[in-house]
Amino acid sequence: MTGRRRLSERTRGFLLVSPPLAVIAVFIGLPIAFGVLYTLGYTGGFNDTISLIAQHQSTGWGIGAYRDVFGDSLFWRSVRATVLVTVVSTVLVVGLAWLIALQLRFRAGRWARLVAGVSVLPMFIPVVIGANAILSCYGSAGLFRTVLHALGWSEPPVFAYTVTGIIIGQLWTNLPFAVLMITSGVQGVPQNLLDAARDVGASRWQRFWSVLLPLNTIPTIIAMTFTVISVLGSFTLPFIVGPTAPNLLGPLMEGTYSALNRPQQAEVMSVFVFVLAAFASVPYVWANRRAARGVA
Amino acid sequence: MTAGAGGRPGAAGRFASAVFGIAVLVFVLAPLLWLALRAFAGSWTYPHLLPSQWSLRWWSQVWDTPGLTSSIRLSLIITPIVTVLAMIVCLPAAYAIARYRFPGRQLVLMTIFATNAFPRFGLFITMASLFYSLNLMDRMAGVVIVQLIGTIVFMTWIPAAAFAAIPPSLEEAARDAGAGALRTFFTVTLPLAAPSILVAVILSFLAAFDEAQGTFLVGSPDIVTMPVQMYSLIGNYPDQVAAVFSIMLSIPSVLLLSLVRRRVLGGTIAQGFTIR
Structure with a gap:
């Protein structure tokens, strides 16, 4: 050239x-x-x-x-709720995505493909509808209560308008992306590596910890990062499914901005959420750097 | 956990995998089916598993409510505008990222990633203040911009990965045979990348169509698209009306999903999210 x-x-x-x-x-x-x-x-x-x-x-x-x-205690209650929902949802999302990925890899049949395919479905359902569906399924007259009632529980719990409901919803909406990332990574691990590990006597558990997981650090970190950011930046789901107070920071920001007409305070909360997200992105940037150097 | 890794699954393993699979299917599908049933329920009281009366009247009620039909029209106007705009803005950039070596290329990728790294609603809160100053609040243009932001990552990263996967030797061969740069692009490169671009277009279309929170903040009170309408439907109208509207709002997603299901499951998205 x-x-x-x-x-x-x-x-x-x-x-x-x-x-x-x-x-x-x-x-x-x-x-x-x-x-x-x-x-x-x-x-x-x-x-x-x-x-x-x-x-x-x-x-x-x-x-x-x-x-x-x-100086506002309502803000800190909201921060605690947000952090709790973020951590619990992320752990559940990534854990479940791994289970689905492992099942798809080692039970490679129609059933495993169906399960993995269906778990991606919420990605294509608008979040408002997902939220509405979760609200009615786990509400006071929802399927969840109806089934538990039929099983003999006279007063089953209602998860609509609770923090637990938000977590269920976050798991539902964020599962697809994590499944796509992690299944794609797990499917890419060469079979001969796993066979070799088994030949030298590695148990299933050891093969998971010392072959599958290290080879999929990057997709796992990407799935974690995007789930954390998505939960931190969510408004629709906590707004529809969550309690009035303390709700997550998304609805609090909206209320502060529109209902209270205090945009400056709402933007302080935005900056706070940005800082949280910046910390959450550190592993992602690190993983991509490592990938770029060809280490992983 | 890794039951049956590499070996033949035992009966216990098969049972565990069946139970696990059913749990996942129920968790994902049950809320949707429950919502769908509601759209046809005349009367339905707890704790009955099925409605005691069936009815189709909620479907006509949706068409008779003026605010609902106008939101459908608005969504069908805005979403295509956003999608085409995203293609015009992003596809050339995707090609450049895949093919050209220029300083700061990595930085460009990271910057585009950063559009997704800002927690969405926090970003919309800061955008709204700028929009007040630019007179974009409660305007179609403001809503288009808010929705465009959500499509940029799909429309650059996925096509960029597709362009990068095409061997440069194919383009060089066409060039050697005398084809110009544009002709090479339209006859060799674009057809090979088309399936991934289609995935990007569909994901962008759905991202724009489904965008609710930014549109709600920036478009209210006059620019009310279908998903924004859902906010006021839930709780203010009978549950059945919200259920009918939910089904209508899901139709584009389900149709478009069935078009690209294989590619999405095949790793197009996953590939697109790793920086190269």
Whole structure:
């Protein structure tokens, strides 16, 4: 390749990737930058209109808005609920996805394929409908209670409008992505590696821990990261299925923004959620770096 | 856990796998079936497993409610606009990421990933403030932008992986035979990548069609799409009406899903989410 062609390839590359980058810069980068500035009291620039609408805000540089939010016990109850739901849902999602993947790999039959195929179905169902379905299935007149009642339990629990209901819903909506990631990884492990491990006397458990799991660290981490981020950023599911208070941060942000008309405080919560998500993304970035170096 | 790994499953293993499979099927399907039954229920009281009366009147009630039909129309207008816009914005970039070596390529991929790494609702909260200033609140354009954001990852990463999987030698051969760059792209590259692009288009279409939370925040009170309508249906209308509307809202998803089921299960999505 000549120097001129490489230069033109470079230019073409930059030109072609610029449209999505421009969209991201203007509609994600800009609002986040101004959002952070607004939480710190800056009311100029693109914050001019919102600061006219807001009911209660701190103006002039400072951390007044952060003080407002962090001093509110309802916020911390919501943070605790959010973290609890995130951790429990992620563990359940990834664990169940692994079980489905193992079943598909080692029971390669129609049944295992059917189970894996059906577990991906919620990906194609709008979240509002999933939430509505979970609400009515686990509600006071839902299937769950009806079946337990028929089995002789006179007062079965109601999971609609509870944190448990949110977890059930998160498991339902986030399972498909994790199943896709992890089954694809587990299916890709060469059979001869597993055979070799068995030949040297590795038990099933050892083959899982020392062959399958290490070879699938990256898909597992991707599934975990995206589940964490999805739960942290969810609004629909906790809004429809969750309790009034303390609900997750999504509905709290919406209520603070719209009903209370306190956009500055809502944006403080956004920044808080972004920081949580940034921590959750560290393993993903690390795993991809490792993959790029060819270690995994 | 790894029951039967490499060996013949015993009876206990088969039993465990059957029980596990049934549990998964019930967990995923039961809520949907329960909801679907509700759409045909005249009267249904706890703790009866089936409705005591069946009825189709909820279906006509949906068509007679003006707000519901206008939301259907709005969804069918906005979603195609978003999908086509996503293709125009993202597909050239996907090709460039797969084929051209330029400084910052990895950074571009990470930036596009970052659109998904921001917890959605937090992002929408900050977007709404910008939209007030740009006069995009309660506007069609604002809703299109909110939905477009959710399609960028699908429309760049999945096609990029597909373009990258096509051996450059095929393109070079076409070039050597005298085909120009555009002709090579449209006669060699694009047809080979088409199945994955179709998956990306369908996923983007569904992402836009199903987007509720951002549209709710930015489009209210006038731009009410089908999924946003669901928020007010649940609890404010009879359960049966919400159930009927849910079925209607699922139709595009189920139809499009059956088109690409194999590819999605075959790892197209999984491949797309690993940075190369």
